[in-house]
Amino acid sequence: MFAIDDLRRALAAHRTQTLGGRRRAAVAIVVHGGSAEPELLFIERARHPADPWSGHMAFPGGRMDPGDADARAAAERETLEELGLSLEGAERLGQLDDLNAGIRLVAPLVLSAFVYRLDARAPLTPNHEVAEALWVPVPALLDPARHVGYRYGPRRWPGVCVGDPDRHVVWGLTYRLLEALFGVVGTRFPARSR
Secondary structure: OOOOHHHHHHHOOOOOOOOOOEEEEEEEEEEEEEOOOOOEEEEEEEEOOOOOOOOOOEOEEEEEEOOOOOHHHHHHHHHHHHHHOOOOOEEEEOOOOOOOOOOOOOOOEEEEEEEEEEEOOOOOOOOOEEEEEEEEEEHHHHHHHHHEEEEEEEEEEEEEEEEOOOOOOOEEHHHHHHHHHHHHHHOOOOOOOO
16 A cells, blocks of 8 residues: 555655756646545646647646746746645655656656645646646555556557546656656556556
């Protein structure tokens, strides 16, 4: 199982591998344990023709702006902008390893992920970039029946259904971040489905 105390200890001991790069983005993985089981916060990105991740499930976040002190500041700023959720009083649990997120983009993009804990669900006010915000119980993410193959382009990718099967499937970079999060804690993530 996945307990917040285990996550806290694992991230404190984790030696984060960071990648260099001029183009950077960052996300906030927000967990709360105010209910019987921990939940993670996801967003469904609003549909926009200029957004390559349009309509996808993600963690709140986005690209670094010149005014951001670092990637963590970008994750916190983006979470506030996208959801009206300030992480200022949240417990900072740690950081996952950076990912190379720019495989299909012109220049490499480095993605950093920072993990935060809230005592309880916070009120959310999604902006125009977010179609919907969902709190998903950790046991649902670990349920093998929810792990599906997600078709994007000509391929099927491993994914996990977190809501409506036609809209709320976590796949791609966000799926890789989930694998990394559960891997740090030592909780076995179900086998990838294709």
